[in-house]
Amino acid sequence: MKITVIHGQGHKGITYKMTKTVLDFLAEDDDEINEFFLPKDGPGFCVGCNTCFMKGEEFCPGADKVQPIIKSMEESEIIILDSPNYVMEMSGNMKNLMDHFAYRWITHRPHANMFKKVGLTISSSAGAPPSNTVKSMAKQLKWMGVPKVYKFPLISNALNISTISSKKEVELKRKAEKIASKVKRRAQNPHASLKGKIMFYMFRKMQSSPDAAWNPKDRDWWIEQGWIENVRPWK
Numbered sequence: 001m002k003i004t005v006i007h008g009q010g011h012k013g014i015t016y017k018m019t020k021t022v023l024d025f026l027a028e029d030d031d032e033i034n035e036f037f038l039p040k041d042g043p044g045f046c047v048g049c050n051t052c053f054m055k056g057e058e059f060c061p062g063a064d065k066v067q068p069i070i071k072s073m074e075e076s077e078i079i080i081l082d083s084p085n086y087v088m089e090m091s092g093n094m095k096n097l098m099d100h101f102a103y104r105w106i107t108h109r110p111h112a113n114m115f116k117k118v119g120l121t122i123s124s125s126a127g128a129p130p131s132n133t134v135k136s137m138a139k140q141l142k143w144m145g146v147p148k149v150y151k152f153p154l155i156s157n158a159l160n161i162s163t164i165s166s167k168k169e170v171e172l173k174r175k176a177e178k179i180a181s182k183v184k185r186r187a188q189n190p191h192a193s194l195k196g197k198i199m200f201y202m203f204r205k206m207q208s209s210p211d212a213a214w215n216p217k218d219r220d221w222w223i224e225q226g227w228i229e230n231v232r233p234w235k
């Protein structure tokens with residue numbers, strides 16, 4: 001099994017520990033884990049040139065950094081996004097990377113492999129519940145076609161790993177084990193969701209109509225995949 005992990009921060013703090021603990025319970029010795037740390041492994045800020053949409057993702061000024069990450073995601077069974085809660089959201093580094101994935105949204109040129117994957121989003125915060133942050137990152141994966149995204153939020157009651165209490169560490173480990181078993185079970189039985197299929201059919205309708213499909217690059221993609229005919233990404 002292949003697992004892609006994108007860390008929305010460069011340091012190995014509480015959020016990293018949450019992810020690492022999940023992986024300890026989740027991954028087998030022969031699993032391949034590809035980790036990307038932001039901002040080191042990510043692209044510069046999206047400049048809003050629209051080139052990915054209109055001309056092709058390979059022409060994005062950040063393509064050399066974006067493409068290895070997205071390729072790894074597309075080849076993986078499990079995708080994990082983590083980020084500390086920064087002002088009730090994912091880190092700016094993570095959001096910037098998500099901006100670069102816009103062309104892969106179901107509305108544009110989704111990759112067929114995404115429709116059967118399992119996602120997991122992880123976040124810690126000092127005091128306020130980081131539920132918005134895990135939901136926000138999950139939304140990104142869902143719009144790329146991922147049918148099931150589990151969420152692991154944790155209130156750390158700490159500003160960094162050196163001040164986390166041992167009681168909190170016990171809670172972290174217990175929750176990590178539980179979430180890892182859910183992710184593993186789903187990964188062993190990958191399947192598309194009804195909601196994902198409905199979204200696919202909604203945008204298939206749009207791409208099927210020459211009037212509604214405003215971007216020829218996207219429309220050609222849907223035609224090439226055979227999705228306007230009888231091919232379906234989850235089969």
Ligand SMILES: Cc1cc2nc3c(=O)[nH]c(=O)nc-3n(C[C@H](O)[C@H](O)[C@H](O)COP(=O)(O)O)c2cc1C
Nearest residue numbers: 013014015084086087088124125126127128156159
């Ligand atoms: C820029 C910044 C913004 C933060 N915003 C919040 C916040 O809005 N609510 C909160 O409870 N914690 C906030 N925190 C605290 C962290 O989310 C929290 O300490 C987290 O557990 C740190 O995880 P880490 O060790 O992985 O960096 C913020 C921290 C930073 C550095």
